[in-house]
Amino acid sequence: MRFVQVLVPAGTRDAVVEVITDENIEYAITDETGTDEYEAIITFPLPTAAVEPVLDQLRTVGIDTDATTVVLEAETVVSDKFNELDEAYSNDSDDTTDGDRIARDELLARANELAPGIGPFILMTIVSAIVATAGLLLDSPAVVVGSMVIAPLIGPAMSTSVGTVVDDTSLVARGVKLQILGGVLAIVSAAGFAFMLRTVQIVPLSAVEVFEIGEVSQRLAPDVLSLVIALGAGAAGAVSLASGVSTALVGVMIAAALVPPTAVVGIGLAWGTPRVVAGSAILVLVNFIAINLVALIALWQLGYRPQSWFRTSEARSTTLTRIAVLTVALIILSSALAGFTYSSAQTAAFEEQTNAAINAELPPEAIMLDLTVTYSGFPARTPQQVIVTVGYPSTTEPPAIADAIDARIESIAPVTPYIGAKIPFIDQNRSHPRAMSPADAESPTRESSNTHSTRAITVELRYIPVERT
Structure with a gap:
């Protein structure tokens, strides 16, 4: 449920009231005396699914983006008429939309909030990469999970997908920039920290010994199951964002697909093991692509489109093109994961057979x-x-x-x-x-x-x- 407040521009009061009345919405309207530009403030409760269509209708009668519109989350609305309105919009939702999804403008606002400022993003990315590296080398799952909690990675991925479906190029550019910056920063930070630990003998281990550490060895052979985690994270991120629920836990899931592999890339660089670097780097790229691809498909299927109908065709073309490009890239890189999966199965089978053969003798x-x-x-x-x-x-x-x-x-x-x-x-x-x-x-x-x-x-x-x- 949402509570909407709209400043009504001068000369549009009657048209605005007519739209609200036709939708059978209960409202309150008061005169605005602070400026000549606006003549009234109208407030009304709406079901979550009704916010976007009602605001679109109001914009056709003069409530443009220059007029201030505030959408608040309402805890409870006690009204029989509101219940009827809620039921009507729930029944009107079709297969391409979800009756519980938030409005386009609210989605944009949430996506902007999730994409932090450049300063905090850089700091939190560096800290999360260092903590993840320490957790891997300490063989501490709790520390690794902690690095996922503080990683600011859900915002950039969701911003890119949201910006694509609603044709907001600035949001897309910001999301892509933060994703690239975050990936590079995480790898460089992890590599620098791991190299320092190795140089000053805080971790006086050989490459073989380092990669025998439990938390590290688990991530040396990326396989198809790692892709499943990323696909699930992307879908969960898009759905949680569109439904208006907390994205904190979903952010941890997205970080789980990205933070530990980037830390392993850094450790591989510090200990000079190209095979580890290549394998983990492929996994990082696959996970980034998978998260963006699934989030993009999910948001488009949920029915999000640009505000102006004449921009919908352009947004559709852009979205389908990006889905195709991401899909091709994912298939190419996933073939490497399939190779890793097959290789892991072969080595496991060989070791199992060897173990049985030795015990038999x-x-x-x-x-x-x-x-x-x-x-x-x-x-x-x-x-x-x-x-x-x-x-x-x-x-x-x-x-x-x-x-x-x-x-x-x-x-x-x-x-x-x-x-x-x-x-x-x-x-x-x-x-x-x-x-x-x-x-x-x-x-x-x-x-x-x-x-x-x-x-x-x-x-x-x-x-x-x-x-x-």
């Missing part, structure tokens, strides 16, 4: 303490080295399982195709005590007569004596 008195697999390649990842740590009773000799594990892992390792050359099989590098056979001494690498494939994977088996209780 272990004698009852031995136990696998650790399994580490390193990969090469981008975006497709090929296992390069497998390190198996086996614990055995300190009172016995290490179990002779090296050859069996070698054969097992070699049988499940991915095959890389080659044509027209002899490719050597890389021999296993063993750290356990084992006498070298004559064949090993003569040929540390074995050549294959098969010129079409090779399994280039190194297996290292480590033994650690353990005390059994």
Whole structure:
């Protein structure tokens, strides 16, 4: 429900009252004595869905944008006539509009409020990126969530979409500028902060150790599910904005799709890992595009159009063009996410099979303490080295399982195709005590007569004596 106050320009009082009366709206009107430009102030309650059509009718009789119009949220209206009006507008809403959506002017006002001034936006973006980086390196989900709460990212995305559907080019330009600025600032801030932590040895970890941190490792392999989060965030942002409800929690969801990946890009830059930078940067771009695309589609489907009918055609053309461009960009970048998803599934399957194969070869008195697999390649990842740590009773000799594990892992390792050359099989590098056979001494690498494939994977088996209780 809304409570509307309108300054009535001189000479339009009768026409304004006629419009209000024809709509069966209860109103109060008082004379305006402060200026000769206006002759009255008219106030009336309206259902939320009625604000936009009623204001459009008033503008046709002289209430233009120069006349002050105030729309306030009303807690309660006790009136049978108002209830009838509310029911009438609820029944009149069609499939393209929502009876609970706010008016165009109110939507514009909310979008402008959500896009903060440049100073606060820069400050809050830098702070949120630094806090997110600290949270990731501390492996603290609570700190990462806190960085999402303070991130001012919902405003620019929603402003761009709102400006497009209502043909407000200045709002579009402001939203796009803030989104680009926010993304660059977040990455630079995260990279600078992470580099400082590494340089002064506050985080004295190698790149491998950093990317084994739980909160960081979760975001190293962006996949299609990450896209689902961004799509949901964009839809939720548009609907919450159009319905007039609080956007605070939705802002956290949008930040969840953007802030942690930008922090991971910064960490990757600080530790000099191009693969991490590329993967997370693609995810950031995909999420930005997805949020804007879904918000744009949602607002257009909710029925928002420019105030002037002759601008509707131009707005439609602009909106459809931007939807097409964003869709193509999303499809292209999402193919990379699909590749990451497939690669993650392949590596998970390989590690699961490797784990099962090793356990199948272990004698009852031995136990696998650790399994580490390193990969090469981008975006497709090929296992390069497998390190198996086996614990055995300190009172016995290490179990002779090296050859069996070698054969097992070699049988499940991915095959890389080659044509027209002899490719050597890389021999296993063993750290356990084992006498070298004559064949090993003569040929540390074995050549294959098969010129079409090779399994280039190194297996290292480590033994650690353990005390059994």
